[in-house]
Amino acid sequence: MTQLPLATSFLQDQSFLDILYIVAFGLFIQGLRGLSGPTTAVRGNRIAAVGMGIAVIATLLNRLEGNWGLIVLGIALGTAVGVPAARQVKMTAMPQMVALFNGVGGGAVFLISWSEFRLTHGYMSTPTYVAIFSLFAAIVGSVSFWGSNIAFGKLQEIIPGRPISFGSAQQIVNLALLILAVAAGVDVAAGDHSEAIFIGMLVCAALLGNAVVLPIGGADMPVVISLLNAFTGLSAAATGIALDNPALIVAGMIVGASGTILTNLMATAMNRSIPAIVAGGFGGGGAVEGASGAGEHAGTVRSTSAADAAIQLAYANRVVIVPGYGMAVAQAQHAVRELTKELEKRQVEVSYAIHPVAGRMPGHMNVLLAEADVPYDQLREMDDANPEFQRTDVSLVIGANDVTNPAAKNTPSSPIYGMPILEVADSQSVIVIKRSMNPGFAGIENELYFDPKTAMLFGDAKSAVSEITAELANI
Amino acid sequence: MILASTLTTNLAILVLAGFIGFVVISKVPNTLHTPLMSGTNAIHGIVLLGGLLVVGLAGNGTFNKIILVVAIAFGTINVVGGFLVTDRMLEMFKSKPKLPVGAGKGKDDDGDEAA
Numbered sequence: 001m002t003q004l005p006l007a008t009s010f011l012q013d014q015s016f017l018d019i020l021y022i023v024a025f026g027l028f029i030q031g032l033r034g035l036s037g038p039t040t041a042v043r044g045n046r047i048a049a050v051g052m053g054i055a056v057i058a059t060l061l062n063r064l065e066g067n068w069g070l071i072v073l074g075i076a077l078g079t080a081v082g083v084p085a086a087r088q089v090k091m092t093a094m095p096q097m098v099a100l101f102n103g104v105g106g107g108a109v110f111l112i113s114w115s116e117f118r119l120t121h122g123y124m125s126t127p128t129y130v131a132i133f134s135l136f137a138a139i140v141g142s143v144s145f146w147g148s149n150i151a152f153g154k155l156q157e158i159i160p161g162r163p164i165s166f167g168s169a170q171q172i173v174n175l176a177l178l179i180l181a182v183a184a185g186v187d188v189a190a191g192d193h194s195e196a197i198f199i200g201m202l203v204c205a206a207l208l209g210n211a212v213v214l215p216i217g218g219a220d221m222p223v224v225i226s227l228l229n230a231f232t233g234l235s236a237a238a239t240g241i242a243l244d245n246p247a248l249i250v251a252g253m254i255v256g257a258s259g260t261i262l263t264n265l266m267a268t269a270m271n272r273s274i275p276a277i278v279a280g281g282f283g284g285g286g287a288v289e290g291a292s293g294a295g296e297h298a299g300t301v302r303s304t305s306a307a308d309a310a311i312q313l314a315y316a317n318r319v320v321i322v323p324g325y326g327m328a329v330a331q332a333q334h335a336v337r338e339l340t341k342e343l344e345k346r347q348v349e350v351s352y353a354i355h356p357v358a359g360r361m362p363g364h365m366n367v368l369l370a371e372a373d374v375p376y377d378q379l380r381e382m383d384d385a386n387p388e389f390q391r392t393d394v395s396l397v398i399g400a401n402d403v404t405n406p407a408a409k410n411t412p413s414s415p416i417y418g419m420p421i422l423e424v425a426d427s428q429s430v431i432v433i434k435r436s437m438n439p440g441f442a443g444i445e446n447e448l449y450f451d452p453k454t455a456m457l458f459g460d461a462k463s464a465v466s467e468i469t470a471e472l473a474n475i
Numbered sequence: 476m477i478l479a480s481t482l483t484t485n486l487a488i489l490v491l492a493g494f495i496g497f498v499v500i501s502k503v504p505n506t507l508h509t510p511l512m513s514g515t516n517a518i519h520g521i522v523l524l525g526g527l528l529v530v531g532l533a534g535n536g537t538f539n540k541i542i543l544v545v546a547i548a549f550g551t552i553n554v555v556g557g558f559l560v561t562d563r564m565l566e567m568f569k570s571k572p573k574l575p576v577g578a579g580k581g582k583d584d585d586g587d588e589a590a
Binding site for chain 1: 481482485486488493496500501505508510512515516519520521522523524525526527529532539542543546552553555556557560562563566569
């Protein structure tokens with residue numbers, strides 16, 4: 001907080017800088033308020049971007065003696081990578097993109113802590129609290145960086161999406177890594193200036209990030225991505241305290257709050273606790289139980305053809321489409337939109353019911369459908385959609401599974417019992433588009449498929465939907 | 476005492492920002508959660524400032540420089556990429572409610588060319 005003489009330049013006055021930071025975080029908050037609805041959201045995002053521009057320019061002006069070559073190089077590299085990535089990413093690949101951006105943020109945080117450590121020769125003459133927050137940021141940032149990269153690898157299918165774990169030793173390994181990382185941090189904060197210890201701490205945190213995310217299966221990704229988002233935010237806020245920078249504190253904390261809210265929402269929508277998901281139990285023990293429980297349900301499955309499905313849909317008054325991850329995998333969103341248009345021509349009322357954890361990240365389905373030009377007001381959240389199923393003639397389930405399973409309501413022994421579902425079984429009839437009878441991620445048979453009013457249309461979501469649309473044209 | 480008050484002031488900011496964050500983010504509908512995540516990705520790109528501040532301390536040594544350049548590059552990817560991709564997504568949501576099917580379509584096909 002050194003106050004330079006006014007004569008130097010008001011640009012380098014700390015108070016002036018702080019005022020610009022306050023303007024910046026004010027704009028962040030105002031921008032995020034815009035995200036409360038689709039019409040104000042674009043402007044909100046741009047307001048936040050302006051805030052960011054002000055914060056960056058203010059910092060650069062204040063550091064007139066700074067190392068310009070390095071700054072320009074860093075910003076140029078970042079822009080060269082970030083802009084094409086943001087422009088070209090497909091909407092179906094959004095979860096990977098968010099995971100990657102998240103990881104990069106965590107990476108920046110732990111690198112900044114590391115260079116702080118080096119430049120102060122191990123926090124030699126800094127207050128202890130600065131060291132503590134900087135070390136916290138280093139650990140959490142490193143966990144977030146590696147965890148997000150593993151999440152990216154899984155979503156991009158570079159790493160198998162199945163849970164990979166050390167079995168029962170997993171918890172012990174995780175706990176040991178956490179204790180080691182924290183112990184190293186405490187040692188450094190207590191005055192050990194050894195860089196080896198600091199690097200050891202980063203390595204333990206890195207291993208922890210890997211060990212936590214590797215055992216988590218694909219369908220739990222919405223929770224994990226949200227959690228990592230919260231981590232990156234909190235680590236940025238800690239960096240803000242270490243560097244005495246209010247803009248960083250506010251922005252980091254808001255991101256932390258956002259990530260925490262999303263994590264809770266996702267966990268609630270799966271009826272699972274966050275610790276249970278992080279422990280990675282679902283893909284293991286629960287699945288076996290579920291699979292064995294399925295035997296008693298060996299009823300008959302009725303399969304249908306695209307032509308029959310088309311007739312059923314054409315003569316309905318009200319159709320609800322339930323999209324799931326299968327729609328994203330098959331990139332079927334445009335085909336689905338075409339089908340909807342064809343139905344609307346026939347005065348069929350169509351809406352979309354979207355489960356909070358459908359897909360691989362919060363809001364994944366909504367983005368795909370928006371990309372395909374589906375009107376915003378046709379997208380229904382679970383609580384609004386459920387009462388409407390009773391007056392729905394046909395529910396068309398496209399690549400969604402566990403989120404429609406009535407076992408969550410009816411079978412107390414089921415591993416997913418208690419999870420809120422889309423009550424598709426309440427509608428007059430159900431058509432399920434699915435590649436095969438393989439159970440979903442949770443490894444649980446879906447009772448819905450054995451319901452007499454359900455017809456299965458086997459095939460890839462995109463081609464099946466296109467076939468129905470083609471058949472509709474012939475009616 | 477000066478140090479202590481800096482810390483407590485910053486902690487006050489931290490706590491208040493947390494509460495404001497909860498209030499503001501709670502109002503975001505489920506439908507916009509993906510843009511919310513990419514938007515908050517962009518906002519935590521503010522760690523870029525951390526990189527800029529530390530680089531100002533003018534560290535010597537090649538390794539210090541490499542770390543900081545990478546940190547600044549990472550932060551920039553977050554900021555630039557995050558805001559751009561969020562904008563792209565939100566544009567898709569925005570044009571939908573009012574425009575008739577045909578009018579909205581031409582616009583969206585542009586956004587699709589990458590696919």
